[in-house]
Amino acid sequence: MKSEQQYIELYNEAGALIKQKSCPVMNAVRDEAFRVFEAKGFPSKKVERYKYTDVDAAFAPNYGISLNPIEIKAPQPCKEGDARKQYVFSLKNAPIDLAPYYNNVADKADALTALNTALVHDGLLIYVPKNECPADPIQIDNWLQGTAATMMNRRVLVILEQGAQATIIINDHAADKQRFLTTQVVEVVCKDNSHLDMYEIEETTPLCSRFSNVYIREGRDCSVKHNSITLFNGQTRNLCDVYLTGENSEVTLNGCVITDKNQRVDNNTLIDHQVSNCNSNELYKYVVDGQSVGAFAGKILVEKDAQKTTSQETNSNLCASSDARMFTQPMLEIYADDVKCAHGSTVGVMDETALFYMRQRGIPEDEARTLLKNAFMGQVIDQIQLRPLRDKLYVKVEKRFRGELDKCEDCRLCK
């Protein structure tokens, strides 16, 4: 039996129950999404975008799925009497009609998005009205808890109206030593002149598998920064697609990945320049150690009418052990002539002369190596604009390289 079969059976049996717990907007597209999934099944390694991740194997084990999930409550103000405006809602209790947005940014043909759309019963909506800017960053903490192997399907919809601004942090944590499988679909709609700063930070356990698909659609004069940080995980597959549909917009994708042991991280990005005068920047850095495997595939697509596009893509990687493996695939697909696009990619070793220099000055080799790795990742962390988060990440990255995060994976001190 192929592993999609159990999900098809699950939907056939429990589809009605999921619908009952969900809302009309989500149910409207559910059956169609299920049919897409049923027809396609899980993508094999022959599918170009899934070349480096064995999806079938990840979904094969028998995970429990909760059909009676906890209600997502609208977040309460942190302090009593706090009159701050509410920007976060559950999809069920959305203040606006979601039909034009829900599942309309995402790639409907993607099998994992389709599976998520079919199984998810509720999600979060971040809605920032016109010309507003929440005073504080919005933080979503995903806690994986359970007493048995569990599958979780998460959905987030972000809508920034014209001229709105927001900073969003999504954290992934695992509280229990269990096998967790998560699928996540994040759809972001940035209307004209809006600005978004988004961070996704994963700190789970080697038992967790995460399949995240992020889709961002930008209008005119927008700017979006998306940062994907994988500090600790089991198997991770992050897809990030950005569609630039209005002129003068820009997007920055940053990524920081640190792996060791048998971890796997596969980042797959697409920046689709549909109109002219847009600008994109991409920087992903990996440090792969142990027997871990890192993969990066980033495509910059410049469509026929997207003249005056500028784009820069960089992927730098450090292989820190002889068993680690790195795949990298920076791609340019360009159909317009008046463009300036470039990409660069390196896989290398630590600078021996720098190591030698530090050891001459009495810094032990291990320490010197950690310093160099820190400096290597610094380039990505430096770009984080949210000061407290940046400071915290400096500490965490250093701890990660020293193996300290690993030791205290059960304690919550560093969380």
Place this chain on the structure above:
Amino acid sequence: MSESNEFVRNVAEKKYEFGFTTDVHTEIIDKGLNEDVIRIISQKKGEPDWLLQFRLDAYRYWLTQQQPTWGHVTLPEIDYQAISYYADPTAKSKDSEKKEIDPELMKTFDKLGIPLEERLALSGTAVDAVMDSVSVKTTFKEKLSEKGIIFCSISEAVKEHPDLVKKYLGSVVPPKDNYFAALNSAVFSDGSFVYIPKNTRCPMELSTYFRINARNTGQFERTLIVCDEGSYVSYLEGCTAPMRDENQLHAAIVEIVIMDNSEVKYSTVQNWYPGDAEGKGGVLNLVTKRGDLRGVNSKLSWTQVETGSAITWKYPSCVLRGDNSQAEFYSVAVTNNHQEADTGTKMIHMGKNTRSTIISKGISAGKSQNSYRGLVRVTKNADGARNYSSCDSLLLGSECGAHTFPYMDIHNNTATIEHEATTSKINEDQLMYCNQRGISTEEAVGLIVNGYAKDVINKLPMEFAVEAQKLLSVSLEGTVG
């Protein structure tokens, strides 16, 4: 302005100057592909039983496979039964007098600038001229054999040096390597065989000239180059075809074996018929080329200038097996009108301290699509591997596309791999500078493109470099203005 437009049009229209056909009696076997056809080809060439078996095994495997679709090219549905797999333009002369070559054939090669008479040849180049499925003539054979160098057609090699052929044929590109390699292994006709014995520096450039002439045929040549210890050879390959409305299939295999301390330089100027301005006709160039650097300190250098073919889909590759081996790949691919190219290289680092360099320059004009696709793989034991890749694309015109798809698979922590790529159009400041100095835009583009491709052209042997430069300017005529 109108005057220059007319000039441009004239040049553009007569662009493909090798599009003539030769009227020569050609023996063509019936169209279609089946085991009998393979037996006929094998029989006509008087091949031993093991080779027939090699062909049949490849054919049976091919039957189980499907034509690949992953390339960034729109490969038309190829009707493999509508192609004739063997065409022999020398058939008539074989019947009458053995040594005579039909004067028509001599004329054809003269016209192509490949004189088959040794006294007329450019000094220092030995030529194997292949038309359709048969090698017409190989020059300077005797002179080379004095040094122990074998340079002949592969059919001849099968008869005269069966041990060598049996040992190396299919050892670099196995018949089951890919769909087109399996097809070639089943029906391959002529091609060149080169063997350089130990400690020999080949005194002249060896060259093969391929020509498709007959209608509804494909060319399936097979080239095998073996360079034994401590030797050196430089090998050139050129190709043209007549202008025809239908697509012609060219599915060749080139295998190169390089032993300890030896070096092979392989240069190609590919100028198959690219189809007309509307994208009708043209050669489908689906070639498997691979070099196996078996020995320590061995070196292989691929240089290619790709200007022709409706579709080019090939990746000349290097397997760096020997310690300290070095591989280089220099490529200029020009596409115009409706041409499509998906080409690049594969560098598989397996030995210790191996080095590879990739320089690729793509130029797309008209409505063409030009892709670079390359793989750099460093296996687990390939300590100290070093690779540098640089892929630049130049876009001339708003309807063409330039794409870069590099793949890197690094499984060793001592490897240093660098890749960089840029895509842009010609710098307007440079054009303006030339215009100011009275150089027309057309000429200026030619100058800039030639400068851009210089890194690669410089690696070609002298005679080829001149030809390549001319080709480059001719291929791009009519793209400006």
